[in-house]
Amino acid sequence: MKDWIRGIRRARKAQRMLRSKGVMTGHGFKFSGSPTMKDGVFEQAETEVLCKLLVKADRFVNFGHFVCLAQSMNVPTIAVEPVPVNWEFLHKNIAQNGFERGVTVHACACGETVGHAEIFGVGTGASCQRPGAQSREFASYRRCQTAE
Secondary structure: OHHHHHHHHHHHHHHHHHHOOOEEOOOOOEEOOOHHHHOOOOOHHHHHHHHHHHOOOOOEEEOOHHHHHHHHOOOOEEEEOOOHHHHHHHHHHHHHHOOHHHEEEEOOEEOOOOEEEEEEOOHHHOEOOOOOOOOOOOOOEEEEEEEO
């Protein structure tokens, strides 16, 4: 029951964030979503390394916040996003920045085989790993198509 309630609360929070206006980030693009991503404290070391690598990149494949970062640097991007609410955030962020021409979005996961996978959790915590009995993660899942 607790997991179900947590899931409902997270879904409501996500819907509120989806309705909010994007905030200009320190990287020069508007972003709607997690406050840590908007404030620039999300994966700071990874972001710093990625910025250095994107300067030399011909193409970028990733998801979410990093797709917007690559697009802000004019790097053609392929986005892969199997989690429905994350997919909504990604499309909102692409649209509010006018990044539609530079990014291709696939609503699927990537894996070793073609088929279906179970994804547990929501947001940046979504995973193919089933949460343990003591996990505080939302234990619901969605089957998603994987592509080669």
